Amino acid sequence: MSQSPGRPPAWSYWVALPSFVLVWAVVAWALNSPLLPTPLNVLDTLMQESASGELWHHLGATLGRVVVAFILAMLLGTAIGVVMGRSRTTNALFDPMLVLLLNLPALVTIILMYVWFGLVEVAAVMAVVINKVPNVAVTVREGARSLDYRLEEMATVYDFTRWQRFREVWVPQLFPYLMAATRGGLALIWKIVLVVELLGRSSGVGFQLHMAFQVFDVAAILAYSLAFIAVVQLIELAILQPLERRSSRWRQPEAAHA
Numbered sequence: 001m002s003q004s005p006g007r008p009p010a011w012s013y014w015v016a017l018p019s020f021v022l023v024w025a026v027v028a029w030a031l032n033s034p035l036l037p038t039p040l041n042v043l044d045t046l047m048q049e050s051a052s053g054e055l056w057h058h059l060g061a062t063l064g065r066v067v068v069a070f071i072l073a074m075l076l077g078t079a080i081g082v083v084m085g086r087s088r089t090t091n092a093l094f095d096p097m098l099v100l101l102l103n104l105p106a107l108v109t110i111i112l113m114y115v116w117f118g119l120v121e122v123a124a125v126m127a128v129v130i131n132k133v134p135n136v137a138v139t140v141r142e143g144a145r146s147l148d149y150r151l152e153e154m155a156t157v158y159d160f161t162r163w164q165r166f167r168e169v170w171v172p173q174l175f176p177y178l179m180a181a182t183r184g185g186l187a188l189i190w191k192i193v194l195v196v197e198l199l200g201r202s203s204g205v206g207f208q209l210h211m212a213f214q215v216f217d218v219a220a221i222l223a224y225s226l227a228f229i230a231v232v233q234l235i236e237l238a239i240l241q242p243l244e245r246r247s248s249r250w251r252q253p254e255a256a257h258a
Contacts, residue, residue: 037219046223054208055227061203063231065121065193066186069128073185076129077136078178082170084137085144101134106192110199119200128192135188136181143177179244186240190232 021039028038037045049055084091084098110127117123147170155165197206205228212220 034216035218037222041219042222042226045219046227049220049223055224058203058205058208058224059227059231061201062193062197062205062228065125065128065196065204066189069125069132069193070186070189072125073129073132073136073189074178074181077133077181077185078140078174080133081137081140082144082174085141085147091141098134098137101130102138104131106131106195110192110196114200121201124193124196124201127196128189131192132185132189136185139177139181139184140174143174147173175246179240182243183240186232186235190228194228 025039028036028041046055080094084094106127109130113123113127113130117126151169151173152165155169160168193204194206194209197204198210201207205224208224209221212218212224
Protein backbone atom coordinates (compact mmCIF):
# COMPACT_ATOMS: atom_id res chain seq x y z
CA MET A 1 0.00 0.00 0.00
CA SER A 2 1.43 3.38 -1.00
CA GLN A 3 2.09 5.98 1.65
CA SER A 4 -0.05 9.11 1.44
CA PRO A 5 2.07 12.13 0.53
CA GLY A 6 2.81 14.38 3.47
CA ARG A 7 1.79 11.74 6.04
CA PRO A 8 4.55 10.20 8.21
CA PRO A 9 4.99 6.41 8.02
CA ALA A 10 3.19 4.33 10.63
CA TRP A 11 6.41 3.07 12.19
CA SER A 12 7.42 6.62 13.14
CA TYR A 13 4.72 6.69 15.82
CA TRP A 14 6.05 3.47 17.36
CA VAL A 15 9.46 5.12 17.64
CA ALA A 16 8.48 8.66 18.63
CA LEU A 17 5.93 7.86 21.35
CA PRO A 18 8.03 5.35 23.35
CA SER A 19 11.02 7.70 23.01
CA PHE A 20 8.95 10.57 24.40
CA VAL A 21 7.75 8.47 27.35
CA LEU A 22 11.30 7.32 28.05
CA VAL A 23 12.67 10.88 28.08
CA TRP A 24 9.74 11.98 30.25
CA ALA A 25 10.43 9.16 32.75
CA VAL A 26 14.15 9.96 32.94
CA VAL A 27 13.60 13.70 33.44
CA ALA A 28 10.87 13.11 36.04
CA TRP A 29 13.11 10.67 37.93
CA ALA A 30 16.03 13.14 37.83
CA LEU A 31 13.95 16.09 39.05
CA ASN A 32 12.02 14.07 41.64
CA SER A 33 9.41 16.83 41.88
CA PRO A 34 5.59 16.71 42.17
CA LEU A 35 5.53 19.32 39.41
CA LEU A 36 6.59 16.61 36.95
CA PRO A 37 5.18 13.20 37.93
CA THR A 38 6.50 10.05 36.30
CA PRO A 39 4.49 8.27 33.59
CA LEU A 40 3.64 5.56 36.14
CA ASN A 41 2.23 8.16 38.54
CA VAL A 42 0.07 9.59 35.77
CA LEU A 43 -1.05 6.10 34.74
CA ASP A 44 -1.96 5.32 38.35
CA THR A 45 -4.06 8.51 38.57
CA LEU A 46 -5.70 7.65 35.27
CA MET A 47 -6.63 4.17 36.51
CA GLN A 48 -8.03 5.56 39.77
CA GLU A 49 -10.18 8.13 37.97
CA SER A 50 -11.36 5.46 35.55
CA ALA A 51 -12.23 2.99 38.31
CA SER A 52 -14.21 5.62 40.24
CA GLY A 53 -16.19 6.55 37.11
CA GLU A 54 -15.13 10.21 37.28
CA LEU A 55 -13.06 9.97 34.11
CA TRP A 56 -15.91 8.55 32.03
CA HIS A 57 -18.43 11.01 33.46
CA HIS A 58 -16.35 14.05 32.55
CA LEU A 59 -15.19 12.68 29.20
CA GLY A 60 -18.83 11.96 28.34
CA ALA A 61 -19.87 15.50 29.29
CA THR A 62 -17.17 17.02 27.10
CA LEU A 63 -17.90 14.68 24.20
CA GLY A 64 -21.62 15.49 24.40
CA ARG A 65 -20.94 19.22 24.17
CA VAL A 66 -18.56 18.68 21.27
CA VAL A 67 -21.10 16.60 19.33
CA VAL A 68 -23.99 19.04 19.82
CA ALA A 69 -21.88 22.11 19.03
CA PHE A 70 -20.30 20.42 16.01
CA ILE A 71 -23.63 19.37 14.48
CA LEU A 72 -25.18 22.81 14.96
CA ALA A 73 -22.09 24.62 13.64
CA MET A 74 -21.86 22.39 10.56
CA LEU A 75 -25.56 22.76 9.73
CA LEU A 76 -25.62 26.54 10.16
CA GLY A 77 -22.22 27.11 8.59
CA THR A 78 -23.01 24.93 5.57
CA ALA A 79 -26.33 26.68 4.96
CA ILE A 80 -24.74 30.13 5.25
CA GLY A 81 -21.77 29.14 3.08
CA VAL A 82 -23.95 27.72 0.30
CA VAL A 83 -26.20 30.79 0.23
CA MET A 84 -23.23 33.18 0.22
CA GLY A 85 -21.43 31.17 -2.43
CA ARG A 86 -24.46 31.12 -4.73
CA SER A 87 -25.63 34.71 -4.24
CA ARG A 88 -23.35 37.70 -4.79
CA THR A 89 -25.81 40.02 -3.07
CA THR A 90 -25.99 37.86 0.05
CA ASN A 91 -22.22 37.50 0.07
CA ALA A 92 -21.74 41.27 -0.17
CA LEU A 93 -24.17 41.86 2.70
CA PHE A 94 -22.85 39.24 5.11
CA ASP A 95 -19.14 39.06 4.29
CA PRO A 96 -18.20 41.95 6.65
CA MET A 97 -20.01 40.20 9.52
CA LEU A 98 -18.23 36.96 8.66
CA VAL A 99 -14.85 38.70 8.77
CA LEU A 100 -15.75 40.27 12.13
CA LEU A 101 -16.74 36.91 13.64
CA LEU A 102 -13.60 35.24 12.26
CA ASN A 103 -11.45 37.77 14.10
CA LEU A 104 -13.47 37.76 17.33
CA PRO A 105 -11.47 35.97 20.06
CA ALA A 106 -13.16 32.83 21.36
CA LEU A 107 -12.66 33.98 24.95
CA VAL A 108 -14.69 37.15 24.30
CA THR A 109 -17.57 35.12 22.86
CA ILE A 110 -17.56 32.72 25.81
CA ILE A 111 -17.59 35.52 28.38
CA LEU A 112 -20.39 37.39 26.57
CA MET A 113 -22.56 34.27 26.35
CA TYR A 114 -22.13 33.60 30.06
CA VAL A 115 -22.83 37.24 30.96
CA TRP A 116 -25.93 37.46 28.74
CA PHE A 117 -27.45 34.02 29.38
CA GLY A 118 -25.88 32.89 32.65
CA LEU A 119 -23.72 29.88 33.46
CA VAL A 120 -26.05 27.45 31.69
CA GLU A 121 -25.52 24.67 29.15
CA VAL A 122 -27.18 26.60 26.32
CA ALA A 123 -24.75 29.50 26.74
CA ALA A 124 -21.80 27.10 26.71
CA VAL A 125 -22.89 25.41 23.48
CA MET A 126 -23.82 28.72 21.82
CA ALA A 127 -20.35 30.11 22.54
CA VAL A 128 -18.74 27.15 20.77
CA VAL A 129 -21.15 27.30 17.82
CA ILE A 130 -20.67 31.03 17.26
CA ASN A 131 -16.91 30.55 17.16
CA LYS A 132 -17.10 27.69 14.67
CA VAL A 133 -19.85 28.77 12.21
CA PRO A 134 -17.73 31.41 10.41
CA ASN A 135 -14.96 28.90 9.64
CA VAL A 136 -17.43 26.41 8.19
CA ALA A 137 -19.21 29.12 6.18
CA VAL A 138 -15.98 30.41 4.62
CA THR A 139 -14.85 26.92 3.60
CA VAL A 140 -18.22 25.83 2.19
CA ARG A 141 -18.64 29.17 0.40
CA GLU A 142 -15.55 28.39 -1.68
CA GLY A 143 -17.02 25.01 -2.56
CA ALA A 144 -20.36 26.55 -3.54
CA ARG A 145 -18.56 29.00 -5.82
CA SER A 146 -16.77 26.17 -7.60
CA LEU A 147 -19.87 24.06 -8.39
CA ASP A 148 -19.77 22.83 -11.99
CA TYR A 149 -22.38 24.74 -14.01
CA ARG A 150 -22.49 21.89 -16.56
CA LEU A 151 -23.84 19.54 -13.92
CA GLU A 152 -26.38 22.20 -12.98
CA GLU A 153 -27.53 22.33 -16.60
CA MET A 154 -27.76 18.55 -16.73
CA ALA A 155 -29.91 18.56 -13.59
CA THR A 156 -32.20 21.11 -15.24
CA VAL A 157 -32.47 19.05 -18.43
CA TYR A 158 -33.40 15.92 -16.48
CA ASP A 159 -35.85 17.91 -14.36
CA PHE A 160 -34.24 17.09 -11.00
CA THR A 161 -36.17 18.03 -7.91
CA ARG A 162 -34.45 20.32 -5.41
CA TRP A 163 -33.65 17.34 -3.21
CA GLN A 164 -32.19 15.38 -6.15
CA ARG A 165 -30.15 18.38 -7.22
CA PHE A 166 -28.80 18.77 -3.69
CA ARG A 167 -28.05 15.07 -3.20
CA GLU A 168 -26.74 14.14 -6.66
CA VAL A 169 -25.09 17.36 -7.82
CA TRP A 170 -24.13 19.49 -4.86
CA VAL A 171 -23.16 17.03 -2.13
CA PRO A 172 -20.50 15.12 -4.15
CA GLN A 173 -18.87 18.41 -5.18
CA LEU A 174 -19.10 19.98 -1.73
CA PHE A 175 -17.94 16.87 0.14
CA PRO A 176 -14.19 17.70 0.05
CA TYR A 177 -14.95 21.18 1.39
CA LEU A 178 -17.22 19.74 4.07
CA MET A 179 -14.43 17.38 5.08
CA ALA A 180 -11.98 20.27 5.33
CA ALA A 181 -14.48 22.15 7.50
CA THR A 182 -15.04 19.02 9.61
CA ARG A 183 -11.40 18.35 10.36
CA GLY A 184 -10.55 21.97 11.05
CA GLY A 185 -13.78 22.41 12.96
CA LEU A 186 -13.31 19.52 15.35
CA ALA A 187 -9.77 20.63 16.13
CA LEU A 188 -11.11 24.08 17.02
CA ILE A 189 -14.22 22.89 18.88
CA TRP A 190 -12.28 20.54 21.17
CA LYS A 191 -10.13 23.44 22.35
CA ILE A 192 -13.00 25.90 22.79
CA VAL A 193 -15.11 23.39 24.72
CA LEU A 194 -12.31 22.97 27.26
CA VAL A 195 -12.19 26.75 27.83
CA VAL A 196 -15.99 26.88 28.09
CA GLU A 197 -15.93 24.16 30.74
CA LEU A 198 -13.05 25.73 32.61
CA LEU A 199 -14.84 29.08 32.87
CA GLY A 200 -18.41 28.12 33.57
CA ARG A 201 -19.36 24.45 33.81
CA SER A 202 -19.34 21.97 36.68
CA SER A 203 -18.53 18.94 34.54
CA GLY A 204 -16.25 18.01 31.69
CA VAL A 205 -12.51 17.67 31.12
CA GLY A 206 -12.02 21.43 31.23
CA PHE A 207 -13.69 21.60 34.65
CA GLN A 208 -11.47 18.79 35.96
CA LEU A 209 -8.35 20.51 34.64
CA HIS A 210 -9.42 23.65 36.48
CA MET A 211 -9.97 21.73 39.73
CA ALA A 212 -6.59 20.00 39.41
CA PHE A 213 -4.92 23.34 38.75
CA GLN A 214 -6.37 24.76 41.97
CA VAL A 215 -4.40 22.20 44.02
CA PHE A 216 -1.42 21.91 41.62
CA ASP A 217 -2.24 18.25 40.92
CA VAL A 218 -0.08 17.85 37.83
CA ALA A 219 -0.68 14.09 37.67
CA ALA A 220 -4.44 14.67 37.33
CA ILE A 221 -3.88 17.42 34.76
CA LEU A 222 -1.76 15.09 32.63
CA ALA A 223 -4.09 12.11 33.16
CA TYR A 224 -7.18 13.96 31.93
CA SER A 225 -5.20 15.60 29.13
CA LEU A 226 -3.94 12.24 27.86
CA ALA A 227 -7.41 10.70 28.08
CA PHE A 228 -8.78 13.65 26.14
CA ILE A 229 -6.08 13.34 23.47
CA ALA A 230 -6.79 9.60 23.18
CA VAL A 231 -10.48 10.26 22.46
CA VAL A 232 -9.58 12.89 19.84
CA GLN A 233 -7.19 10.48 18.12
CA LEU A 234 -9.77 7.67 18.19
CA ILE A 235 -12.28 9.89 16.39
CA GLU A 236 -9.58 10.90 13.92
CA LEU A 237 -8.66 7.30 13.08
CA ALA A 238 -12.13 5.73 13.18
CA ILE A 239 -14.20 8.46 11.52
CA LEU A 240 -12.30 11.33 9.93
CA GLN A 241 -9.59 9.44 8.07
CA PRO A 242 -12.05 6.98 6.42
CA LEU A 243 -14.21 9.94 5.35
CA GLU A 244 -11.14 11.71 3.98
CA ARG A 245 -10.24 8.64 1.91
CA ARG A 246 -13.78 8.61 0.53
CA SER A 247 -13.44 12.28 -0.32
CA SER A 248 -10.20 11.54 -2.19
CA ARG A 249 -11.91 8.81 -4.23
CA TRP A 250 -14.58 11.29 -5.30
CA ARG A 251 -11.97 13.83 -6.33
CA GLN A 252 -9.96 11.40 -8.47
CA PRO A 253 -12.68 10.82 -11.13
CA GLU A 254 -13.36 14.56 -11.14
CA ALA A 255 -9.68 15.30 -11.81
CA ALA A 256 -9.56 12.64 -14.53
CA HIS A 257 -12.41 14.28 -16.43
CA ALA A 258 -11.12 17.83 -15.94
